[in-house]
Amino acid sequence: MLKNGGSRPDNYTYPLLMKVCANLSLSFVGGEVLGHVMQLGLYLDMFVHNAVIHMLVSCRELEAAHKVFDESCVRDLVSWNSLINGYVRCGLACEALRIYRQMEVEGVVPDEVTMIGVVSSCAQLEDLSLGRQLHWLIEENGLSLTIPLANVLMDMYVKCGNLEVARALFDTMKTKTIVSWTTMIFGYAKYGFLEIACRLLYEIPEKNVVPWNAMISGYVQAKHGKEALALFHEMQARNILPNEITMVGCLSACSQIGALEVGIWIHHYIEKQGLSLNVALGTALVDMYAKCGNITEALKVFRDMPGRNSLTWTAIICGLAHNGHAHDAITYFAEMIKTGLEPDEITFLGVLSACCHGGLVEEGRKYISLMKSKFNLCPKVKHYSCMVDLLGRAGLLQEAEQLINSMPMKADAGVWGALFFACYVHKNVSMGERAATKLHELDPRDGGIYILLGKIYRESHMWEKAEKIQNLMKERGVEKSPGCSSIEVNGIVHEFIVRDKSHPQSKYIYDCLIELTRQMDLYLPNI
Template sequence: MLIILLSISMSTLRVRPQRFVPKPVSDPLLSLFHTRSLSPHKHKPINWNTTHKSVQANPLLSLLETCKSMSQLKQIQSQMILTGLISDGFASSRLIAFCALSESRNLDYCNKILYNTQNPNVFSWNVVIRGYSESENPREAVVLYKKMLRNGGSRPDNYTYPLLLKVCANLTLNFTGREVLGHVMRLGLYSDMFVHNAVIHMLVSCRELHAARKVFDEGCVRDLVSWNSLINGYVRSGLACEALRIYQEMELKGFKPDEVTMIGVVSSCAQLEDLRLGRKFHRLIEENGLSLTVPLANSLMDMYMKCENLEAAQALFDNMSKKTIVSWTTMIVGYAKYGFLEIAHRLLYEIPEKNVVPWNAMIGGYVQAKHSKEALALFHEMQASNINPDEITMVGCLCACSQLGALDVGIWIHHYIEKQGLSINVAVGTALVDMYAKCGNITKALKVFWDMPGRNSFTWTAIICGLALNGHAHVAISYFAEMINTGLVPDEITFLGVLSACCHGGLVEDGRNHICGRRQRRHKL
């Protein structure tokens, strides 16, 4: 039996593994699912052609094929109730499928039909789970799955679990994904190819790369999708070298790469800024006749930009018949990074659709180049163009205020954030702390710091440097000690702030002690 699967059997789900830190129990999704009724799955394929041949020929079901709206569906449903057709599982599942998956879908009404259906089949449950997984509230797919288990009339199958695991992957629901994986084991579905690949995708998306690799290595099924999930999972985690090693293994096993594989390896070259290897993969794409899809072209452009080959990136961009926001943003970020701000600005105006992402990239480019006035002017232009800013926009504008020492503008932006109901997350909060500190209002910086719901090492560094800058040497050192006590690791900027505090406060001995302490920590690492 697979080692990794045995390690997470249902018996061990009640003892939480150390690597999986669950959220507070108050979250209903993290309560253990009921599994006593789950036993190994036995496939019992239903032949709809023979079992429901007369039902399929019913003209009411034919009307569903041309149904365009919920009002039409309700008329058909009324006739099905009058004729008694609604009691047939196949017929009711067709109604449910329309409500869950059509362009006119209504998941609330879909739930009503599902819960009022006597013994709904697994297909009905699956289409509603899929409907929720593709909705604005995919978490409800897991809630519905729990209701399916409690209903007891239908048991999940190999179509249910890829949907659930994808939700867990997209929302990084580590503990919930582990519980769902336990059910996969209990039902004996882990040898199914689609389920197996979904498990790998879920684990790599939740940054459980070691577990994903074990499932991959010890699994009895494997295809190109399995390799691609693993390669791209390592790339998203910043482990480009390991992703390229897995690609080499894939080649030795005789698997031919496709467009998705190439996105992973080209992105690895971008992370490593390895132009030679990136060009090699570009040639391989052309030699193998692989389709230069938009995502693959975007990856190649990003690679060339990060490797400072702007001409090759521009050539790819010019030859694209269809450009996405990612395409435009990649070019803007690249040109802005290397100081070609006029070209980046011109590209911003050429984008055919309005979107906050490229505007954020341009504001960030101005801030990086210390053109703070232009960054703030672009923010006002963005507002005039009816493009709603987000938290990333606010971080860029606050950084511009920090560079200019523009306290009044920074205060206005703080009020704007609150008025627009934007989230003061860690990034925005840190930018506010940094702005207030650099503009001389350390009291306000401290208030924002302690009002924040969460802080990272950058937040602590901002307040330590701010305190040192404003002449509060002893307080800065005490904050540094508190930062260490929280378990966060200081970086070079943090130590510069501490040493600056020691310098301004005449605390020479304290400065020496902190330098020695840093050397000892680095030696241990």
């Protein structure tokens, strides 16, 4: 418009245009602006030069930004800071630190903005040692511990597991922002200090959804799904408006505890509130429905999603596998590959689980091989556990044991347990004894090992060995872990543990169970 009107843009106009392009991530328009800057020779101006770098890193054009930076004969601290923080925002912490070291070599003195970038890099890498050095350098150089710098230091210490220093920083802050509160709540929740995290949450002087989301996420990470949902209901009571992140946390909680009714209510709430069904929220819905056993609704949500990423595909593949749709899971995996998305270890876990449930031995062998040969992924213990289970179910016990012995890492109880159960099913006593020995080494207090080994002996008419196992179990005071089940009634999940009498109405409950059992014994079907 300026050019058409006869006015010539200058070294003040172009930086403003580039700032707009940076804020809106308009890389195409920014490229045109950059072309005009180069034609007019304005890139030699420091103000324009820094605006170019800022625009390019904001549009995630890091290679181009670095090229402009390297080829420039005019660069100052702002140039260095733009480049460092650009790499940090893109998650490339190692490269950001490399640039910082180059900056030190060239004798450029860092400021608060520099330190925010490099400390954030340490947080990403969870490098506590370097983080401490940078904290010392901040104090040594007399840099003011501003709120943003204090927040980023707290975040680094939290992510590196040093809650003590993080809390000390938090307590010394005269002014605490929502970021400060959220960082500490997230830290305490992440490392299992849920009561302290909850206390902090209630101390926050203002209503804000962010720390509540952090607390819900903390409960979910700690496998306390019921508490996460209770906190969501409290949010509503306090008129704190939830957002998409809240819904993702609540849906994850429903997935954990199998609360389908609550999950359906949350789905309706999302639609009623007009919340955007972004990829993260859509994926959480797919995962919730699949884990709660409603694979039909999971598929419907999946198909209706406007966009999907690899996590979405992984959720539906794993959901199909766990709900017994082995061939469909493999079909969806093939579709995922066609879209050009890369599967990860969890995707392959879903595929191998599908092979296991469907008894697809050849396919299982093919996919664990593809992990390494085509996708450069190293199978983890859980992948080997799936393969051992698959081979064991098919009666290929020798191959299963050979696979365990060839594993590049030590087999865990899941791997040996899969082989042990296969030995019970296929009546292989000698291999069952070897598997039981390994399991005893890993967990000598697991009563289930003794019980299953005793069953193997009894079904093979090895009565002396069966009696010996039973006596050994008594001598060592080993008991079978009580079973636990749950049921959802009116949106509330109730848990039941075998022989548990902690409920105040346990006597009445057991009396009802006895009466129900009696009525079932007396029932004669009409046949």
